[in-house]
Amino acid sequence: MNLNDTAAFQTLDTGQMLAHIDALPEQLQHAWELGLDAPLPAWDNIRQVLIAGMGGSAIGGDLLAAYVAPFCPIPIYVHRDYGLPAWARGADTLVIASSHSGNTEEVLDALQHAIQRGCRSLAISRGGALTSAAEAAGIPIWRFEHTGQPRAAVGFSFGLLLAVLHHLGLIANPESELKGAVAAMKTAQNHLRADVPDVHNPAKRLAGQLVGRLVAVIGSDVLAPVARRWKTQINELAKAWGQFEALPEADHNLLAGCLNPQETFNRLAVLFLQAPSDHPRNRQRSDLTRKILMLSGISTDVYFATGDSRLAHLWTALHFGDYTAYYLAMAYQVDPSPVEAIESLKQQLAGGV
Structure with a gap:
């Protein structure tokens, strides 16, 4: 689409x-x-x-x-x-x-x-x-x-x-920080709304890059749960596969899995979430981990959160992920609201199946 x-x-x-x-x-x-x-x-x-x-x-x-x-x-x-x-x-x-x-x-x-x-x-x-x-x-x-x-x-x-x-x-x-986070979301939103064409809309461009790929999202510190949010939004809005990882933990296991099966690597896309509030060592880990994955033949990209506080970093990153998942749903031409597979499971559970 x-x-x-x-x-x-x-x-x-x-x-x-x-x-x-x-x-x-x-x-x-x-x-x-x-x-x-x-x-x-x-x-x-x-x-x-x-x-x-x-x-x-x-x-x-x-x-x-x-x-x-x-x-x-x-x-x-x-x-x-x-x-x-x-x-x-x-x-x-x-x-x-x-x-x-x-x-x-x-x-x-x-x-x-x-x-x-x-x-x-x-x-x-x-x-x-x-x-x-x-x-x-x-x-x-x-x-x-x-x-x-x-x-x-x-x-x-x-x-x-x-x-x-x-x-x-x-x-x-936290009211002052919250207001700052809301303001930062609105500022970033000026480039993310649907009426902004893809050449000026980074969420649309990222969604286009994710079509046909299996997506993993990696974050650290306050962006670790945001990586989970990106994953679940990709699942529920775009009806697409997604997973998430948190640093530094991922560096103690994920990297060992970059050998097999190599025939799937060209279908993977690993997204790194970064923010100015990241622990310096986690930022270094994020950069090095991305480099290692790229050298293994895996496509990667990075998103940089905006705003003046940890709360702003959390919410601008989350909001960008929501827009990206929405545009990915549009690219796949699926309705982002219904979750028929989840509702079907609930019905089966209710029926004792």
Whole structure:
């Protein structure tokens, strides 16, 4: 498809995914403000936070954990499974059950375990069974309004969690940095919107390079969870294969896999995410790892995050990845909103198949 044919985009994009991507800066700002106004008990002596979520709801927890790691005094753990780990028990554990639909079975199960174990708990959702269970147990609920796919609500899944930590006094007020991140997203967006032709649109050009390739995304520090986000957006929007790796860990295993099977190397594309806030050694690792892969015959490219802070680097990189995945969906001529394979699996699970 011609990636400058925006009329064709409108025909293919039945769920208005592009509109959600365009509105992500405003969604992030709104989510933060919504969280600031939301009620929360004056909990103290919280020693660990567990965020129970899946897919688009869980990624907000990953982004939060990476962002606050250098200054939050307690661990933030993202739980993508049924039940809870053994250490999650008692009033010093805060369990945040996050589900866009409110009907995610893994999250509902985790909340029940949290209630049984006496954990302090908070539900974040649009409604569904999660809010019903929270109401029955007297658990605080933060509701938000959003129409669209869960992955298009990443501003909510991050911004509300950020507000929780601020409410609890676990982090200083990040409002100034958040506003800077939103401004940086809007500045970068001027070159990424659909009406910007491919010769001036780096996301369209990158998407064009990824057509027909198996994509891996590599990031470090605050961009490690962003690499996961790029991977999942390529999966769900473009219906294409993708994987992600994190540095420095990838240098302890990935490089050993650059020998076989060589006949597939010309179909691989490895993308490196970099930011000014990268640890200097991770930046060096990123550059050297890219060089080694290129010498092995693997196509690589690099994206440089923009903005004046770690939070801006996180969000400009994420936003660029969302646009890239969208344009890749257009290039493959697939609707970026429906995820029929995932819905089919859920139906089979519900039917006990």
